[in-house]
Amino acid sequence: MPKIVKSLTDSKIKSLKADPNKHQRISDGLGLYLFIHKNGYKYWKFDYSRPYTKKRNTISFGIYPTTSLAEARLKRDEARTLLSQNIDPHVEKLRIENEILNTNNNTFQNIAHEWMAKQDFAESTVKGQQRLLEVINQHIGKIPVHEIKAMDILKVCRIYEKEEKLETAKKVKVKCGQILRYSVSIGLCERDVTQDLKGAISPPKVTHMAALVEPKDFALLLQDIDHYEGSVITRYALRIAPLVFVRSGELRQAKWQDVDLQKGLWSYTPPKTKSKTGVQHIVPLSTQVIHLLSELAQITKAKSEYVFPATTSNLKPMSENTINQALRRLGYTSEQACGHGFRASARTILEEVLEFPIELIEQQLAHQVKDMHGRAYNRTKHLEKRKEMMQRWADYCDGLKAQLI
Numbered sequence: 001m002p003k004i005v006k007s008l009t010d011s012k013i014k015s016l017k018a019d020p021n022k023h024q025r026i027s028d029g030l031g032l033y034l035f036i037h038k039n040g041y042k043y044w045k046f047d048y049s050r051p052y053t054k055k056r057n058t059i060s061f062g063i064y065p066t067t068s069l070a071e072a073r074l075k076r077d078e079a080r081t082l083l084s085q086n087i088d089p090h091v092e093k094l095r096i097e098n099e100i101l102n103t104n105n106n107t108f109q110n111i112a113h114e115w116m117a118k119q120d121f122a123e124s125t126v127k128g129q130q131r132l133l134e135v136i137n138q139h140i141g142k143i144p145v146h147e148i149k150a151m152d153i154l155k156v157c158r159i160y161e162k163e164e165k166l167e168t169a170k171k172v173k174v175k176c177g178q179i180l181r182y183s184v185s186i187g188l189c190e191r192d193v194t195q196d197l198k199g200a201i202s203p204p205k206v207t208h209m210a211a212l213v214e215p216k217d218f219a220l221l222l223q224d225i226d227h228y229e230g231s232v233i234t235r236y237a238l239r240i241a242p243l244v245f246v247r248s249g250e251l252r253q254a255k256w257q258d259v260d261l262q263k264g265l266w267s268y269t270p271p272k273t274k275s276k277t278g279v280q281h282i283v284p285l286s287t288q289v290i291h292l293l294s295e296l297a298q299i300t301k302a303k304s305e306y307v308f309p310a311t312t313s314n315l316k317p318m319s320e321n322t323i324n325q326a327l328r329r330l331g332y333t334s335e336q337a338c339g340h341g342f343r344a345s346a347r348t349i350l351e352e353v354l355e356f357p358i359e360l361i362e363q364q365l366a367h368q369v370k371d372m373h374g375r376a377y378n379r380t381k382h383l384e385k386r387k388e389m390m391q392r393w394a395d396y397c398d399g400l401k402a403q404l405i
Contacts, residue, residue, distance in 0.1 A: 005029040010069055013042070032076040034064065044072040046079055051086040059090050106188050108148060108179065109133075109141030115182045132168075132175055145180060146189040150196040157201050166202050173197055212337055213348040219400035221337060224330045226401070233318065234326050236296045237308045241323060241339060243289050243394050245346040245365070246281075248339035252318040254307040256297070261290055264387070270366050281366045284387040286394035346393065354396060356389050364389065 008028045016026065016036060024036040035043040044061035061067055061075045079089035112133050121129060139156045140148060153176045160169040177194035184192060212218045225238045241251055250270055258268045266283040285293070293307070300307065304314035311318075323339035343365060350356045364386050 008034065008069060013064060013069065016042070028069075028073070028076075030076060030080065032061075032072060044075075046076055046089075048079065048083060048089065050088050050090075051083065057088075057090060059093065106144050106146070106183075107142050108145055108176075109137040111145050111183050111188065112137065112141075112179045115179055129175070132171055136172055136175060140176075145183040148176075148180070148189075148193060150193040153194055154197055154200055157197075161202055169201055170203070173201055212341065213345055215349060215353060215400060218345050218349065219404055221332070222397055223401050223404050224332075228326060228330060230326055230329060231311060233296070233300065233308055233311070234322055236292055237318060237323060238326055240289055240292050242342045242345065242397060243286060243390075244283050245343045246283060247343070247366075248323060249320065250281075251339075252306075252308055252320065252322070254317075255305050256301050256307055257305065259285075259293060259307065261285070261293060261297075264290055282383060282386075283364075284383065284390045286391045288394040288398065349396075350389065350393060354389075354392060356392075360385055360389060 005027045008026065013026075013034060016024070016034070018024070018036055018038060018040040020038055023038055025033050026036065027033040031047045033045055033047070035045045037043065042064040044064060044067055045058055046061060047056065047058050049055065050057050059079070061072045064072075067075075082089050082092055116126075116129065116133070119126075119129075136156060139159075140152050143152065153173060156176075157169040157172050160166070160172065173194050177192050180189060180192040180194060183189045212221050222242060225242070228235050228238055237251065241248075244251070244266070247270070250268065254266065254268070259266050264285040264287075266285055267280050268283075269280050296307065300309055300314075303309065306314075306317045308318040310316040324334070327337050327339070328334075347361055347365060350361050351358055360382055363382065
């Protein structure tokens with residue numbers, strides 16, 4: 001006949017005294033018992049046989065009276081329910097603890113930090129991305145990615161909409177989408193909820209980089225550049241920039257190792273596409289640019305790997321604001337001209353005045369150009385035609401200035 005276990009009561013538990021010579025074990029039935037330590041502490045424990053292996057195991061349910069008799073019995077019943085399904089209560093307890101731990105680790109700000117570490121952004125881009133993420137993290141950074149709702153992101157966007165910072169509101173949505181899509185790819189959430197915000201955010205007004213696209217205005221700018229009286233390195237950068245019309249960051253990051261003055265080519269991988277395609281962009285150098293670079297090489301090549309080193313250190317490239325500041329010193333406002341605007345000037349005049357094919361111009365601008373079958377052109381394609389175009393462009397710029405004399 002099985003031994004009958006008399007259930008515990010709170011009054012009986014309170015009356016139980018510790019034995020300084022030994023530990024005590026007082027059963028409540030069905031595997032649950034009160035373990036009384038020699039030091040007087042009372043612990044709830046549960047003995048059971050593990051599924052399949054049938055090995056004996058013990059798990060703790062807490063200390064009495066922090067864990068009451070009723071709570072201990074509830075935990076026992078939950079454990080027995082798991083056992084009836086061949087689930088080990090100890091294994092399930094660890095699973096839940098790990099899930100909570102992972103939830104705490106998989107917050108938006110932690111995953112955003114992980115995503116940033118995998119990107120190959122230029123230094124200036126990294127700073128901008130970090131500033132934006134700091135703002136986003138103030139609002140949703142501590143929320144696990146799988147718990148983020150579309151409304152959580154919309155609330156952040158609305159803050160900037162009320163301040164009429166529509167471009168920032170759009171950037172918030174885009175950045176959150178990038179982080180969430182990364183989270184989906186590594187199995188931390190099921191979908192990018194920013195897809196539910198289509199049409200919910202006011203679109204920013206489209207503004208174009210300041211550029212002079214009328215030949216007469218552009219001629220005056222070129223002439224003013226020739227008379228710039230600031231830093232000699234800045235003067236060379238200003239004179240070369242309109243003739244190669246690359247992105248401002250690409251110009252200031254130019255390295256001598258990528259420039260072949262003998263062949264008249266500058267080959268480099270644009271930071272904007274480095275992480276996606278890794279394809280080099282080739283800039284044919286006109287005789288005018290080769291002449292300017294040859295002069296500049298005598299000044300900077302022996303001191304720095306950069307064609308246009310910073311004024312404060314030969315180990316760093318020219319500051320991202322140098323060319324724009326020089327244009328301001330020449331009297332041009334931010335609405336009239338900027339370093340990036342040379343690209344728009346060249347694109348417009350090459351197409352409308354010199355009548356070069358738009359595909360050729362776009363390819364030289366390092367934009368993705370596709371053929372009739374939708375395939376991206378090889379960056380080396382039409383190189384001879386582009387050499388001809390770049391020389392014609394430099395000659396045209398000289399001609400514009402000559403007309404003003």
